[in-house]
Amino acid sequence: xxxxxxxxxxxxxxxxxxxxxxxxxxxxMQRVRVGMVGLAAVILLIGLVSALFSAANRxxxxxxxxxAAEVANMTSANTASPAxxxxxxxxxxxxxxxxxxxxxxxxNAPK
Numbered sequence: 885x886x887x888x889x890x891x892x893x894x895x896x897x898x899x900x901x902x903x904x905x906x907x908x909x910x911x912x913m914q915r916v917r918v919g920m921v922g923l924a925a926v927i928l929l930i931g932l933v934s935a936l937f938s939a940a941n942r943x944x945x946x947x948x949x950x951x952a953a954e955v956a957n958m959t960s961a962n963t964a965s966p967a968x969x970x971x972x973x974x975x976x977x978x979x980x981x982x983x984x985x986x987x988x989x990x991x992n993a994p995k
Contacts, residue, residue, distance in 0.1 A: 975982035
């Protein structure tokens with residue numbers, strides 16, 4: 885009786901090993917395909933980023949102001965006069981109060 889059980893067990897293990905080998909080769913091929921697709925995606929991404937950076941490097945660099953006159957002209961534009969009535973677009977639209985107008989004093993101030 886034990887010989888029949890051992891033989892049946894051995895036969896089942898052999899068939900399981902054969903199925904496992906067939907499945908492992910198809911799984912291996914699937915893993916290779918997935919790896920190749922991933923590798924191709926990474927190479928494509930690197931190529932795209934490289935093209936973007938090379939296009940950015942081909943543009944002309946921004947030049948800095950080199951003379952003192954250019955720097956003086958830049959700072960003189962920042963010294964504008966206080967807010968004029970014509971220079972307040974929000975006040976003209978009625979969105980914000982004008983800074984040129986003085987706020988009226990309350991008439992009935994508590995004493």
